[in-house]
Amino acid sequence: MAKPKGKSLQQRYKYPLPIHPIDYLPSVILHNPVSWVYWAYCFWKATNIPSKRVHIEFEGGVNFPHIVVQDKDDMKYLWKNGFFGTGQLSRSEPTWLERQEGASKERSNDLALEKITERRRIQRLEFKKERVKLEKQLLDLRRNGGNIEQENALLVQEREMLRMFKQRQQEEGLGDNNSVVEESMIEGTAVDHEYVDIESLELMSVEATFLSFALPILDISPKVLLSRLFGPSNDITYGDIHKFITHYVTYHHYRSLGWCVRSGIKFGCDYLLYKRGPPFQHAEFCIMVLDHDKSKDYTWYSSISRVIGGAKKTCVLCYVERLLPEDQIVEYWRTDNFIKLFGSYRVGEVIYKRWIPGKNRD
Amino acid sequence: MDPCSSDGDDRLYLEELVEKSLIHLQLWKDVVVEDKLVVWKGVPVRLLTGCPPHVLSHDEKPADGIGREYILPVNMTQYKEEQVTLAFLDIVFSELCAKDTKRIILAIVNTDGTVVFYFVYNGVHKPKRN
Numbered sequence: 001m002a003k004p005k006g007k008s009l010q011q012r013y014k015y016p017l018p019i020h021p022i023d024y025l026p027s028v029i030l031h032n033p034v035s036w037v038y039w040a041y042c043f044w045k046a047t048n049i050p051s052k053r054v055h056i057e058f059e060g061g062v063n064f065p066h067i068v069v070q071d072k073d074d075m076k077y078l079w080k081n082g083f084f085g086t087g088q089l090s091r092s093e094p095t096w097l098e099r100q101e102g103a104s105k106e107r108s109n110d111l112a113l114e115k116i117t118e119r120r121r122i123q124r125l126e127f128k129k130e131r132v133k134l135e136k137q138l139l140d141l142r143r144n145g146g147n148i149e150q151e152n153a154l155l156v157q158e159r160e161m162l163r164m165f166k167q168r169q170q171e172e173g174l175g176d177n178n179s180v181v182e183e184s185m186i187e188g189t190a191v192d193h194e195y196v197d198i199e200s201l202e203l204m205s206v207e208a209t210f211l212s213f214a215l216p217i218l219d220i221s222p223k224v225l226l227s228r229l230f231g232p233s234n235d236i237t238y239g240d241i242h243k244f245i246t247h248y249v250t251y252h253h254y255r256s257l258g259w260c261v262r263s264g265i266k267f268g269c270d271y272l273l274y275k276r277g278p279p280f281q282h283a284e285f286c287i288m289v290l291d292h293d294k295s296k297d298y299t300w301y302s303s304i305s306r307v308i309g310g311a312k313k314t315c316v317l318c319y320v321e322r323l324l325p326e327d328q329i330v331e332y333w334r335t336d337n338f339i340k341l342f343g344s345y346r347v348g349e350v351i352y353k354r355w356i357p358g359k360n361r362d
Numbered sequence: 363m364d365p366c367s368s369d370g371d372d373r374l375y376l377e378e379l380v381e382k383s384l385i386h387l388q389l390w391k392d393v394v395v396e397d398k399l400v401v402w403k404g405v406p407v408r409l410l411t412g413c414p415p416h417v418l419s420h421d422e423k424p425a426d427g428i429g430r431e432y433i434l435p436v437n438m439t440q441y442k443e444e445q446v447t448l449a450f451l452d453i454v455f456s457e458l459c460a461k462d463t464k465r466i467i468l469a470i471v472n473t474d475g476t477v478v479f480y481f482v483y484n485g486v487h488k489p490k491r492n
Contacts, residue, residue: 061371064437066379066473086475088379089386096386114387128420128491198386202475263474265438 009279016258016276018081018217022046053219054078056208058228065229067208068200075201083260083277084211085201090114092262092278096199113278123169130165134158204263205229205244206251213338214252223336233334238326241333246320249345250289253318261287268307269315286313292321292348305352314351321346372437373406380435380469381410383477389415392430400457402450409434409458409466419481421490432459432466434482441470455484 025042029035054074059066069075069085075094078084087094091113099114138154146154203211213222220228227233230240247270254261260274264286272283286308290296301317308315322329324344332341377395384390393412400407410433417428434454436446446468455463465487468480 060375061373063372064376064439064473066375066475088475089382125420198382202473204474207474263472263476265472265474265476265478 013080013083013277013279015081016260017215017255018050018078018084018211019215020048020081022048049216054211054217055219056203067203067205069203070200072197078201078203078211078217083262083274084207085203086263087199088202089199091117094199094201097195097197100195127162127166127169131162134161206248209248210252210255213342214255222338226333233336236330236333238330241330245329245342245345246291247289249320249342250287250318250347252342253347254287267311267313268304270318272313273316283313285316286311287316287318289318289320292319301352302354305354309354314353317350317352319348319350321348370406373408376435376437376471377408377410379471380433380477383469384410384412384433391415396458398458400453402453403445405440405445407434407454407458409454410469419490421488432463433469433479434466435469435471438470438472451482 022043025046026035026039028039054069054077055071057068057070059068068088069078075085075087079093083092085094086092087096089096090099093113095114135158138151138158141151141154208218208220208225209222211217212220212225218225223233230236230244251261251271254271254273260277262272262274262278262283264270264272267286269286270289271287273285273287274283275281288304305315322345329341329344332338332344381393381395384393390412393410396409396411398408411430412433413428413430418431440446451466454466459466463484465481465483468482470478470480472478
């Protein structure tokens with residue numbers, strides 16, 4: 001992955017959450033008591049409650065509602081302050097419009113994530129083609145009755161050539177395959193070369209709940225949001241909300257510990273944990289949310305751990321335990337006592353790792 | 363399908379999302395929602411078809427040209443509730459696809475704004491070399 005300048009990233013994504021510390025207080029001059037008073041006045045008057053709430057819409061039918069943000073600035077704001085939501089037409093950050101504009105201007109130094117991925121895929125494809133070519137040589141040699149020494153010599157030669165090929169690709173870097181990508185990207189919804197943005201930012205239900213219950217960011221109360229997602233609270237049974245609560249509790253748990261939590265759908269797990277966020281580094285941990293009193297069969301653990309291991313991440317099994325009886329929880333839900341409700345769960349985690357005797361000596 | 367029912371709303375939105383994603387993110391061409399419809403466990407199902415911008419799997423020979431692909435959109439929740447069973451896929455292959463269709467693409471729509479795509483082959487298929 002190409003590394004944009006570290007410092008500008010730090011500045012661009014200064015805040016880990018959409019709520020900011022009060023950092024605009026005047027300086028205090030020790031020998032000037034008036035400045036103390038002024039400082040105290042500013043401190044008393046200061047607030048970090050956002051002046052404007054983010055508006056969300058519900059799209060789709062009642063069974064599978066999608067929570068979306070359509071305002072351009074709000075989309076940017078949520079992404080920049082804690083990486084909330086995903087652009088529906090992008091890999092994560094909503095960049096569809098920029099990509100369209102970039103493609104029509106044929107900017108070659110564009111580092112949109114989608115382009116990097118595309119280029120990497122093309123490189124990998126070329127590598128595979130090369131490998132097939134070399135393997136065919138070996139097969140021909142075997143067919144023509146070549147001896148072991150000839151075979152070994154060819155194998156060594158092949159390995160060397162593939163290594164060189166890969167190195168060459170890396171040196172060429174991300175610069176060379178532009179033409180392939182650009183051409184295919186030029187078609188878009190162009191109206192006189194002005195693009196109309198058709199992308200919205202979609203929030204997971206846990207993200208929306210976090211931004212409404214834990215932080216005052218969305219223009220919807222937790223009560224209204226949850227009744228829109230799960231129906232009127234009078235008809236709720238514990239079974240309807242159990243899964244959501246365990247997932248929310250886990251999400252809240254890691255967010256409050258300072259992690260950037262995003263959906264893990266691409267790796268077959270519930271959440272991904274980023275130390276700071278997707279532009280900074282790859283996610284380190286994959287979270288699987290589980291009930292503390294239930295166990296799955298071994299193949300389940302084995303298969304998810306293989307998928308996660310293949311992506312060079314660590315698999316964390318996150319066990320959520322309910323501390324109060326079910327009807328108490330439902331009662332809290334009905335009376336909108338969400339602080340007590342989400343506080344009635346405990347989270348514990350275990351790292352699951354495949355152990356290979358030959359490789360894991362230390 | 364009755365567009366006024368709530369199931370219809372969900373279905374239309376699902377199709378629209380997958381269509382948008384194919385055209386504007388995956389850069390496919392000629393994407394259309396097909397008319398043919400089957401009802402499975404009370405849920406109406408339609409396929410989308412379209413042409414990908416390049417050969418989808420490097421095991422295929424480019425000589426065959428880029429063919430039209432069938433895309434089956436499902437919601438993640440439905441997928442997890444095991445709506446996608448072998449019997450269901452069998453009906454999709456026999457009722458919604460042309461005869462001798464080798465594969466369809468399962469488009470799973472998550473509620474986090476992503477669509478993930480998986481190949482589903484009709485019958486045994488030689489695994490792709492990684």
